[in-house]
Amino acid sequence: MSSENGKGEQGQFASWFDANRARLLGELGELIRIPSVSALPAHRDDMARAAEWVAARLRAAGVPTVEVLPTSGHPVVLGEWPAADPDAPTALIYAHYDTQPADPFDEWETPPFEPSERDGRLYGRGASDDKGNLLIPVAVAEAFGQAQGGPPIGLTFLFEGEEEIGSPNLRPLLAAHRDRLRADVAISADSGMWSPEQPSLVLASKGLAGVQLDARGAAGDIHSGLHGGMAPNPLGALVTVLASMKDADGRITIDGFFDGVRPLTELERAEIAAIPFDAAGYGRSLGIAGPVGDPAFTPLERNWARPTFDLNGIWGGFQGAGSKTVIPAEAHAKITCRLVPDQDPGAVIAAIARHVALHTLPGVTIAVNPIAGSSRAYAIDPAHPALLAARDVMRAEYGRDPYMIRLGGTLPVAEFFKADLGLDTIFLAWEMPDENLHGPNEFFRLENFDRGFRVYSQLFNRLSSDD
Ligand SMILES: [Zn+2]
Structure with missing residues (x-):
């Protein structure tokens, strides 16, 4: 018309x-x-x-x-x-x-x-x-x-x-x-x-991939005096693996995790930079000093256009009042990752599984079980x-x-x-x-x-x- x-x-x-x-x-x-x-x-x-x-x-x-x-x-x-x-x-x-x-x-x-x-x-x-x-x-x-x-x-x-x-x-x-x-x-x-x-x-918008890690050691909880120094500790092994998945700056260190990630173009970075982000206000709103994460990217780039990896929960061992001298038989963690184009959720889960296998301490098994709800x-x-x-x-x-x-x-x-x-x-x-x-x-x-x-x-x- x-x-x-x-x-x-x-x-x-x-x-x-x-x-x-x-x-x-x-x-x-x-x-x-x-x-x-x-x-x-x-x-x-x-x-x-x-x-x-x-x-x-x-x-x-x-x-x-x-x-x-x-x-x-x-x-x-x-x-x-x-x-x-x-x-x-x-x-x-x-x-x-x-x-x-x-x-x-x-x-x-x-x-x-x-x-x-x-x-x-x-x-x-x-x-x-x-x-x-x-x-x-x-x-x-x-x-x-x-x-x-x-x-x-x-x-x-x-x-x-x-x-x-x-x-x-x-x-x-x-x-x-x-x-x-x-x-x-x-x-x-x-x-x-x-x-x-x-x-x-x-x-x-982002996709999603989630896993539960299930770590197992001895057949049952055991006495830390009778077995300390000899028996494996699956809770310790689990946190060792988890701690190896990001470095001190918050960079994800899992081999293959970034496979397929479409790099941001200069134009895309400029468009994101044009949108105001108040880092101090963000910090105040959460009661934290400010945003954290891979310093190679701005906070908005990390949140919007880079994959993320978050530990959502961890449990295992004795959690009551006082102390209990136990070496737990098992420990568990839940992890979800927010994905960007063109990451494949299955490939991300496979990369996590390879990383876990490489970093699992002797005497412990850690199973990597996908959580339903993956999406691209x-x-x-x-x-x-x-x-x-x-x-x-x-x-x-x-x-x-x-x-x-x-x-x-x-x-x-x-x-x-x-x-x-x-x-x-x-x-x-x-x-x-x-x-x-x-x-x-x-x-x-x-x-x-x-x-x-x-x-x-x-x-x-x-x-x-x-x-
Ligand atoms: Zn609605």
Whole structure:
């Protein structure tokens, strides 16, 4: 479309939004009133009710095909609105209608499932994560439907009810409906922004590999007087191995651990360096002197773009009051590593196993047992056209460039969409770090509902004209 048409259309969208804003927020309130707490069996009927509410909302928006798909857990709501132009791309819009539990209830200033608007903020469980954000692309689809009969790109809505419990049934559903979920890009309406004034887009998140080390010596706990100096100590052997895995500067010293790690380019390092990091403030927030780790990288580089290795737990031997002169028979440790592109979790676990075998003291065996939940890191090409389009739209909306950020944690849906559907994911939602997600007094800034509406409508237009 020409830019003139674009402008005219934006004006038309703005007036549609102004005319419908109060109704849309009333609907958000209705959804918040349904206590769709996925973790609690007592809310099973509420979950079904929330799924039906979301399905009805999609139908009311004009989405021609809407289904509530059962899973072994809570249902998934699927809506399909193909573009009129068969050459237009399709976006798979993801969000979740379930929430975290609301307890402790007495710490809420107003009841969690009774939406309350104060100072431009809507308070209620799920207001930000993720009900407010879920409704933004639905409202945009409705606006396109009323303005021009349908959205400029194909939209497939995939709203799940188990995000807050780890999406245990999402992957089988993706596999079963692979054809219906065919798209050009995924857009997650479950995500955050750097701050209310500073937009951000996610470039990468980390994978995970975990192991449990099980060290064994004698057949049972033995007397340290009778056997000291002769019998092996598996607890000592375990800490010897663990201590050999990092040097004093925090560098990981496991041979083969970094195999496949994609080195950071100068441009990537410059982009990370452009994002402010307050080392002193970080230290204060944790009650530590400041960040630690491999001095060859900045703290943000280490957290976002370098693999990490953490000892999560260790146990063995006598732990009661006083002393017990024992040589324990066994000792254990749990380790998890956050991985970056293109590390293979299996190869990382194999490198740890080789290192353990090399450093195990005589008389002890140390088994390396993988912990379930391994995943590869996720990354989107910084030049992905949909990401560039989102970047442009955000720059226009905020008057500044979004930070291109990475996450030290994992984004499971991005990994699922990549592995199961071959889709890259753009994260476009407005959960703010201070909005008490998962805690008492969760709220959603209503200015972000307005912003989100503008950003999504412009992005859909951009994606249709990029084609
Ligand atoms: Zn969420």
